[in-house]
Amino acid sequence: MDSAISEAPAQAPERTPLADAADTGLKIVIVGGFGVGKTTLVRSVSEIRPLNTEEYMTQAGVGVDETTGLAHKTTTTVAFDFGRISLNETKVLYLFGAPGQERFWFLWDRLFSGTLGAVVLVDTRRMSDSWYAIDRLEHHRTPFVVAVNRFDDDAAYHSLDEIRQALALPGHIPLLDCDARVRSDGKRVLITLVDHLYKLALAQETTT
């Protein structure tokens, strides 16, 4: 496949290919309510422009759409964004921005089994969105950290201590501030998560 010259460039979508030696894809999921800045955070650290894709969800039997009273199955789609970071020649990290709404969690296992961990992105003006995400991550036994996206127009500034209390977040779960638009902040959030995962893994390995 060394004669790529004959390919019509007009048809080729704009994308940056991975290294040919890439052999291991890894996942980190960023969970948060609508407008909290998930895509912004993905964009700040991704080596590609964030892409968008979708998955089918059959609603029959999941109790989401009971109000319609439809007897037959209905299929809808759930959309999500993702970005990519090549960590080295062989390891590629994919970052997924996952909407925190209820119906999304029915797809968690199908999409995100084997994920390294998650970042819960919090908007202090809509804290209740985060309670649900934290509850679901605990249910799925996915380790996570909590990052507060500081918005400029947030009139009532809450300290991290206040937020930890409001979220009833145990002391061992990292909680940090960030500006999702800033690359160094996005990087710091991811490092905080993976460092947390690393310590959990070490603790588990020494007890077994």
Place this chain on the structure above:
Amino acid sequence: MTRRPVDTGSPDRLYTVTGGRSHTADTTVFDLVTLVVSECDPTPGMQSEHVRILTLCRHPAAVVEIAAELRMPITVVRILLEDLLAAGRITARRPRAAAAAADLPESALLKEVLHGLRNL
């Protein structure tokens, strides 16, 4: 949000693409981040979606990237990939040992990830 309109206009097209199949393909082979690599060039007469996948995967591409490029739901793309895999036209580099959801990843891998992130 960079959200495209959902592809509601053409369910018939998706039905045709998969030959009417809609089962959930084996997600352990084609995880979202399984990396797919072409093992041959497209040939004349091949289904157009297969051509696009084979062209796209001259360099490794994750299942989720293929779905985004083809603008098709993950489930549909998995079925297309199963066909290509069965025909020996692609290979699949699966993510780490399809670990059980509750298993923590091992520290050596995480150390490598940390190192990669710090070097960004």
